[in-house]
Amino acid sequence: MGKVKGKPGPLARRPDNSAFKQQRLPAWSPMLTANTVLPFFYFMALMCLLLGVWLLLTVQNTQEMKLDYTEAETCNKCFEMRKNVSNANKPCTCTVNFRIDKPFKGDVFFYYGLRNFHQNLRRYMDSRDDGQTVGRKKNLKDPSSYCEPFLKDPSGRPIAPCGAVANSIFNDSFVLWYHHPNGRGEVPLMREGLTWYTDKYIKFRNPTTDNLTLAEVFEGTAPPPYWQKPVYKLDPSNPMNNGFINDDFIVWMREAAFPNFKKLYGILFRNDNPFTKGLPAGNYSINITYNFPVQYFRGRKEVVLTTVTWFGGQNHFLPIAYLITSSLILLTAVVLTVVWWKFGKDGKNMKE
Numbered sequence: 001m002g003k004v005k006g007k008p009g010p011l012a013r014r015p016d017n018s019a020f021k022q023q024r025l026p027a028w029s030p031m032l033t034a035n036t037v038l039p040f041f042y043f044m045a046l047m048c049l050l051l052g053v054w055l056l057l058t059v060q061n062t063q064e065m066k067l068d069y070t071e072a073e074t075c076n077k078c079f080e081m082r083k084n085v086s087n088a089n090k091p092c093t094c095t096v097n098f099r100i101d102k103p104f105k106g107d108v109f110f111y112y113g114l115r116n117f118h119q120n121l122r123r124y125m126d127s128r129d130d131g132q133t134v135g136r137k138k139n140l141k142d143p144s145s146y147c148e149p150f151l152k153d154p155s156g157r158p159i160a161p162c163g164a165v166a167n168s169i170f171n172d173s174f175v176l177w178y179h180h181p182n183g184r185g186e187v188p189l190m191r192e193g194l195t196w197y198t199d200k201y202i203k204f205r206n207p208t209t210d211n212l213t214l215a216e217v218f219e220g221t222a223p224p225p226y227w228q229k230p231v232y233k234l235d236p237s238n239p240m241n242n243g244f245i246n247d248d249f250i251v252w253m254r255e256a257a258f259p260n261f262k263k264l265y266g267i268l269f270r271n272d273n274p275f276t277k278g279l280p281a282g283n284y285s286i287n288i289t290y291n292f293p294v295q296y297f298r299g300r301k302e303v304v305l306t307t308v309t310w311f312g313g314q315n316h317f318l319p320i321a322y323l324i325t326s327s328l329i330l331l332t333a334v335v336l337t338v339v340w341w342k343f344g345k346d347g348k349n350m351k352e
Contacts, residue, residue, distance in 0.1 A: 034336070034337075034340040037336070038333060038336060038337055038340070041329055041330075041332060041333035041336065042330070042333050044329050045326050045327075045329040045330035045333060046326075047326075048322045048323070048325045048326035048329060049322075049323065049326040049330075051322045052319050052320070052321075052322030052323035052325075052326055053319075053323075055311060055318055055319035055322060056316070056319035056320075056323070058309055058310075058311045058319075059309075059311060059314055059315060059316055059319055061309055062306060062307050062308060062309055062313060062314045063102065063104050063105075063306065063307045063314075064304065064305070064306040064307075064313065064314040065098070065100065065304070065305045065306070066113070066302050066303075066304050067096060067098055067286075067302055067303050067304075067305075068300055068301070068302045069094075069096045069286070069288060069301060069302065069303060070294060070299075070300045070301045070302075072096045073094065073095065073096050073097065074094040074095055074096075075094035075096060075288060075290055076094075077092070077094070078092035078093075078094050078288075078290035079290075079295070082290070082291075082292075082293040082294075082295065083293070083295055088226070088293075089228065091289070092289075092290045092291075093287060093288065093289050093290065094287075094288050094290055095285055095286065095287050095288070096285065096286050096288065097283065097284070097285045098283075098284055098285070098286075099282070099283050099284065100279060100280075100281050100282060100284060100305075101281055102281055103277070103278055103279060103280050103281045104278045104279040104305065104306075104307050105277060105278040105307065106277075106278050106307050107267065107268065107270070107278075107307065107308065108267070108268040108278055108279050108305060108306070108307055109264060109266075109267055109268075109305070109306050109307070109308060109313075110174070110176065110189055110264075110265045110266040110267070110268070110303065110304075110305060111262040111263060111264055111265055111303065111304040111305075111306065112170060112172065112174070112262065112263060112265050112301070112302070112303055112304075113260070113261065113262035113263075113301070113302040113303070113304050114170070114260070114261060114262075114294070114299055114300070114301060114302075115259070115260045115299050115300040115301075115302070116259050116260070116294075116297055116298055116299040116300065117256075117259060117261070117294075117297060117299050118259045118297075119165075119255040119256045119259075119261070120255060120256065120257055120258070120259070123164075124164050124165065124255075125165070125255050126146050127146060127147055127148075127150065127163040127164035127165055128146065128147065128161070128162070128163035128164075128165045128166065128253070129143045129144040129146065129147055129161070129162050129163060130203070131144065132144070132160060132161060132162060132244075133161055133203070133204050133205075133244045133253070134203060134204065134205050134244075135205035135206055135207045135208070135244065136207070137207050137208070140158070140160055140207055140217075140218075140221065141158050141220065141221070142158065143158050143159065143160070143162040143163075144162070146163065147159070147162035147163040147164075150162055150163050150164055150166075150167045150224055150225065152222075153222040153225070155222075157220060157221060157222040158220075158221050158222070159221065159222050159223070159224055159225075160218060160221035160222070160223075160231060161224065161231060161244065161249075162224070165252075165253055165255065166224055166249070166252075166253065167224035167225060167226050167227070168226065169224075169226075169227070169248075169249065169252045170248075170252055170263070170292050171227075171228070171291040171292055172288060172289060172290060172291050172292045172301065173288070173289040173291075174265065174266075174286050174287070174288055174289075174303065175286070175287040176189065176284065176285075176286055177284060177285045177286070177287065178274075178275075178279075178280070178282060178283075178284055179282060179283040179284065179285065180274070180282065184285075187268065187275065187279070187284075188268070188269035188271070188272065188275065189265075189266030189267065189268060189269060190266060190267045190268075190269045191235075191241075191247065191248075191265075191266050192238070192241060192247050193247070193267070194247045194248075194250075194251055194264045194265075194266070194267070195247050195250045195251060196254075199250050199254065200245060200247075200250060203250075204244045204245055204249075204250050204253070205244060205245065206243040206244050206245055214232040214239075214242055214243050215230075215232050215233075217232075218230065218231065218232050218243075228291070231243055231244065231246070231249070234246040234248065234249060235248075248265075251263050251264055262302075262304050265303075278307070279305070286303060
C-alpha cells in the first residue's frame with residue numbers, strides 16, 4: 001500500500017508500507033554474557049600490556065642528553081648582558097663543557113630547546129603573512145595587517161618577513177667540539193634538510209627573481225626589528241639557503257603546541273672518523289653565540305642531543321598510557337569476574 005497523496009491530514013504524511021520504512025527488516029543484537037564479555041576484557045588488557053612493554057623497550061633504546069646552558073659556566077655573563085635591552089646588538093659568546101659516558105650510536109640529532117615560551121598564543125600565531133612567505137610580490141611590499149605592530153619599520157618600509165613569529169626567531173648559534181687525546185675537533189653537523197618537504201617547497205618560497213639577485217628583490221623592505229641581518233643574508237655560506245627558504249627560519253615558523261619545546265638545529269654528518277658510527281664517548285664542549293634573551297618571559301634555554309628509532313625520540317607518554325590502560329581494563333575485568341562468580345551466571349543468588 002503506497003503513500004496516500006493529495007489528501008491533507010495524517011494519511012498524507014504516512015510512510016510507505018515497506019519493510020525498511022515500517023521497521024520490519026530482520027535485525028541482530030549481541031547477547032552480552034559473562035562468557036563473552038570477560039574474555040574480551042582480559043584479551044584487551046593483555047594486548048595493551050604487550051604494546052606498552054614493546055613501546056617502552058623501544059623508547060629505552062634511544063639515547064638523549066639535555067644541557068641547560070641559560071646561565072651555565074661562562075654563559076652567565078651573557079645572560080646578565082642580555083638583561084639590558086641596550087646590549088641587544090653587542091655580541092657575546094660562551095662555552096659549555098659536558099661529557100658523554102656512553103656512545104650515541106647511529107644518527108644523532110642536535111636540537112635547541114626553549115621553556116616557558118608560548119608559541120601557541122592565538123595572537124602570536126596569527127601575527128604572520130603566509131602570502132608573503134609563499135613568495136607573492138604583492139604581499140612582500142604590502143603585508144597583511146595581521147602583522148601589526150611588526151608591519152612596517154619607523155621609516156615606513158614594509159618588514160619582510162613581517163609579524164611577531166618571524167621577529168622572535170631563535171638566533172643563538174652553536175659549534176660542537178669533540179675533545180680527543182690529540183686535541184679537539186669540530187663535530188660536523190648538517191645544517192640543511194631539516195624541514196618538512198611541504199614546508200620547503202610549497203609553503204615557503206622566495207619571490208621570483210627575474211634575473212635579479214635576492215638582495216635586489218628584497219630592496220625597499222626592512223628586516224624585523226630584532227633581527228641582526230636581513231632575510232637574504234641568513235646563511236652567508238650557502239646562497240641557496242637564504243630568504244624565506246632558509247631552513248632555520250622555516251623550522252622556527254612551524255609553531256610549537258606547548259610552552260616547552262625543542263626544534264631541530266642540525267644532524268650529525270657521519271662521513272669522517274670518529275663519527276661514522278655516531279658520537280663516541282668522551283669530553284665535548286659547545287661554543288655558543290648567545291643572542292636570544294629569555295629572562296623577559298622567565299624562560300630557559302637548552303641543547304638536546306638524541307638518537308631516534310622508528311617510534312621517534314625519547315617519549316614515554318604513549319608506553320605509560322598503554323600500561324595504565326591495561327591496568328584499568330584488567331582491574332575492571334577482575335571486578336566483573338568476582339561479581340559474576342559471587343552472584344552466579346543466571347543471577348539466582350542476587351537479592352531482589
